[in-house]
Amino acid sequence: MLTALDKKLLQEVADLHGEPPGAFNIRKDGKGIERRSLDGIEINPKKDQPGIDVIVAPGKEGTVHIPVILTETDLSDLVYNKIEIGEGANITLVAGCGIHNPGQGKAQHDGVHEIIVRKGARLVYTEKHFGEGEEGGKRVLNPKTVLLVEEGAYAELELVQIRGVDETFRVTEAEVMAGGRLVMYERLLTDKEQTAESDVLVKLMAEESTARIVSRSVAQGSSSQKFYPRLLAYGPGRGHVECDSIIMDQATVRSVPEIWAENSEAELVHEAAIGKIAGEQLIKLMSLGLTEEEAEEAIISGFLK
Amino acid sequence: MLSLENISLELEVEERKVPILNDINLIFEAGKMYALTGPNGSGKSSVARVAMGIYKQTAGQVFYNGEDISGLGITERARKGIGYAFQHPARFKGMPVKDMLELAFKHSDGYNCQVLRDIGLCPDDYLERTLDNSLSGGEIKRIEIATLLALNPKVRIYDEPEAGIDLWSFEQLIDVIGNSHREDTTTVVISHQEKILNMVDEIVLIENGTVSMRGSRDEIWPRIKESAECSCRRSCRLEEDIYADCPR
Numbered sequence: 001m002l003t004a005l006d007k008k009l010l011q012e013v014a015d016l017h018g019e020p021p022g023a024f025n026i027r028k029d030g031k032g033i034e035r036r037s038l039d040g041i042e043i044n045p046k047k048d049q050p051g052i053d054v055i056v057a058p059g060k061e062g063t064v065h066i067p068v069i070l071t072e073t074d075l076s077d078l079v080y081n082k083i084e085i086g087e088g089a090n091i092t093l094v095a096g097c098g099i100h101n102p103g104q105g106k107a108q109h110d111g112v113h114e115i116i117v118r119k120g121a122r123l124v125y126t127e128k129h130f131g132e133g134e135e136g137g138k139r140v141l142n143p144k145t146v147l148l149v150e151e152g153a154y155a156e157l158e159l160v161q162i163r164g165v166d167e168t169f170r171v172t173e174a175e176v177m178a179g180g181r182l183v184m185y186e187r188l189l190t191d192k193e194q195t196a197e198s199d200v201l202v203k204l205m206a207e208e209s210t211a212r213i214v215s216r217s218v219a220q221g222s223s224s225q226k227f228y229p230r231l232l233a234y235g236p237g238r239g240h241v242e243c244d245s246i247i248m249d250q251a252t253v254r255s256v257p258e259i260w261a262e263n264s265e266a267e268l269v270h271e272a273a274i275g276k277i278a279g280e281q282l283i284k285l286m287s288l289g290l291t292e293e294e295a296e297e298a299i300i301s302g303f304l305k
Numbered sequence: 306m307l308s309l310e311n312i313s314l315e316l317e318v319e320e321r322k323v324p325i326l327n328d329i330n331l332i333f334e335a336g337k338m339y340a341l342t343g344p345n346g347s348g349k350s351s352v353a354r355v356a357m358g359i360y361k362q363t364a365g366q367v368f369y370n371g372e373d374i375s376g377l378g379i380t381e382r383a384r385k386g387i388g389y390a391f392q393h394p395a396r397f398k399g400m401p402v403k404d405m406l407e408l409a410f411k412h413s414d415g416y417n418c419q420v421l422r423d424i425g426l427c428p429d430d431y432l433e434r435t436l437d438n439s440l441s442g443g444e445i446k447r448i449e450i451a452t453l454l455a456l457n458p459k460v461r462i463y464d465e466p467e468a469g470i471d472l473w474s475f476e477q478l479i480d481v482i483g484n485s486h487r488e489d490t491t492t493v494v495i496s497h498q499e500k501i502l503n504m505v506d507e508i509v510l511i512e513n514g515t516v517s518m519r520g521s522r523d524e525i526w527p528r529i530k531e532s533a534e535c536s537c538r539r540s541c542r543l544e545e546d547i548y549a550d551c552p553r
């Protein structure tokens with residue numbers, strides 16, 4: 001059923017070798033092609049629109065894979081997924097999208113994820129983007145994630161896109177209720193003429209709501225990146241935004257973190273930095289026998305780890 | 306054998322050429338240990354940086370085993386066997402200690418845990434730590450030395466290895482530097498520490514960008530003792546009695 005190319009894409013975005021363990025849904029070229037629900041982890045196609053509902057029962061532990069792959073050119077795929085993690089459950093969810101565009105046209109995937117992490121539950125969510133294909137073909141990914149972290153719940157988002165995607169516009173919105181914790185790691189590398197924009201709005205709704213946003217990026221070639229991480233505290237929440245970019249060649253990076261408090265007990269911090277690779281770092285690695293190019297690569301791959 | 310012949314160095318500071326080193330002549334032989342000492346800002350690190358190829362000398366030549374390596378870059382010199390543990394090691398966001406050691410081991414062989422133990426760091430605690438600001442000055446300094454040990458070069462230059470290291474680890478550090486020295490290695494330690502000056506074959510005193518004296522510990526120590534001790538008193542007058550062996 002899955003071709004060698006499919007398997008390669010699945011490996012890139014979901015680290016899958018063969019059939020996923022646990023519950024899964026694989027979507028290829030606009031259609032769900034394989035799916036497995038488990039007791040307590042239901043995956044069902046939506047009736048009225050493209051996409052799936054992933055419903056995890058309270059207290060359930062496990063892993064869910066819901067990768068998307070595109071292997072055709074001139075294809076525009078739009079999905080709406082709803083993910084609900086029941087109270088006290090503990091779930092690792094691997095999403096992600098891999099595009100192999102074989103032609104000169106555009107291959108585009110727009111995913112809307114609505115994620116609810118119920119009281120006391122824990123979710124680790126990773127979403128990796130990968131693109132490859134013919135010179136001239138465009139690969140476009142526009143994910144939107146709307147997240148609700150309920151009282152005492154924990155959500156960790158890891159969003160990774162390293163090369164290969166020509167255009168991306170990512171929107172992430174989260175509400176964190178009392179005692180809820182959100183950690184978001186973003187890793188991005190753009191090259192050539194690629195563009196990437198990431199808009200993040202995290203709302204700390206009540207006391208002891210906390211959030212940490214860590215964004216690391218590398219911009220090479222003539223690519224451009226924009227970051228708009230915003231952190232808003234309605235109550236006595238605590239939050240930290242950190243944007244750190246390495247800029248190279250003719251690239252452009254704009255980083256506009258915003259912190260916004262509506263309560264005098266809120267504590268919000270933002271840090272943003274853009275800079276080239278430090279000369280002293282290159283020199284150190286070259287003194288270990290690496291060439292300048294090897295040193296650069298080692299620094300970048302560490303930075304994006 | 307590494308030798309610097311008639312080395313002068315000027316660096317550009319705010320569009321002005323500033324003389325840093327002036328006609329330095331030094332020979333570092335295989336199998337011997339050397340100390341470079343002298344006041345802050347006298348040019349010790351600059352000598353090391355010229356040897357490593359980080360600074361390009363304005364005049365003079367650098368020879369390694371008879372070969373003129375003046376024109377070689379840092380990478381080539383490293384591959385020939387010259388190694389340098391920096392005075393102020395760079396920090397790397399995201400890079401684990403393990404990866405740094407692996408890069409160092411790539412051109413040699415060995416086991417990456419032992420070098421950390423040698424320097425008093427428990428591998429379980431440190432291999433996954435990242436080389437960023439979460440490490441203290443002393444920790445980053447020790448990892449820098451461990452990296453040089455991992456690289457295991459023929460010529461090893463340690464730039465103020467004792468900085469930020471507490472007294473107990475200092476003893477261990479001296480042992481490591483001494484034990485890793487072999488018949489075919491050249492060890493150069495930039496230091497003010499009497500104990501280090503005591504263990505080397507030759508001390509080189511650098512002042513104002515030139516070699517002002519070179520000789521045995523007994524010849525040099527009387528000359529620098531005063532300034533070393535004087536600054537020691539100033540920096541830790543209150544603890545003088547507690548720390549008889551006060552690090553400068």
Ligand SMILES: Nc1ncnc2c1ncn2[C@@H]1O[C@H](COP(=O)(O)OP(=O)(O)O)[C@@H](O)[C@H]1O
Binds near residue numbers: 344351352
């Ligand atoms: N990259 C540099 N740019 C400007 N000045 C430098 C640079 N490196 C060293 N210097 C200057 O050269 C002199 C010698 O420095 P250094 O070799 O670091 O001395 P030491 O190691 O003996 O303390 C100092 O005055 C220092 O400020």
Ligand SMILES: [Mg+2]
Binds near residue numbers: 349350351392464
């Ligand atoms: Mg120095």
